[in-house]
Amino acid sequence: MRSIFDKAHAQEFIARINSLNHQTQPQWGKMNVAQMLAHCQVPIKIASGALIPKVNPVVKFLFGKSAKRQLVNDPEFKRNLPTLGEAKISDQRVFEQERNKLVNIIREFQSKGPAGLTKKAHPFFGDMSVSDWDTLQVKHLDHHLRQFGV
Numbered sequence: 001m002r003s004i005f006d007k008a009h010a011q012e013f014i015a016r017i018n019s020l021n022h023q024t025q026p027q028w029g030k031m032n033v034a035q036m037l038a039h040c041q042v043p044i045k046i047a048s049g050a051l052i053p054k055v056n057p058v059v060k061f062l063f064g065k066s067a068k069r070q071l072v073n074d075p076e077f078k079r080n081l082p083t084l085g086e087a088k089i090s091d092q093r094v095f096e097q098e099r100n101k102l103v104n105i106i107r108e109f110q111s112k113g114p115a116g117l118t119k120k121a122h123p124f125f126g127d128m129s130v131s132d133w134d135t136l137q138v139k140h141l142d143h144h145l146r147q148f149g150v
Helices: 007-018 033-048 057-073 095-116 130-147
Strands: none
Touching: 007 095, 007 130, 033 095, 033 130, 057 130, 095 130
């Protein structure tokens, strides 16, 4: 399994990101490429503790643990899954800026390693191991890069 904490694996993601351009079209979904790049920053910010999204406690109680189990255990994310409100990017973004931000956040996250993870539970999924955080980051990035054909 790839790890976002492994420098070579992080560099593979960065190379895939750098192969995108402002005209790259999605193979599914509603986001354009700049919106996707902004969207992909959100889970990393949550994992590092830089962002704490608002979550409906009833929805968390009913679905949080089972959703985590499914996302961690399935080989890859399914298309068109629901997302947190803070991760829904609908405004227009500047491709180069969002690409640079995502590359930088991946580099920073990788360099800090597991020590850079938040010590708090995930606001929706609950308690997370280092492996859970890592797996979700890898699968999420891979999902959206595949969405855009890279």
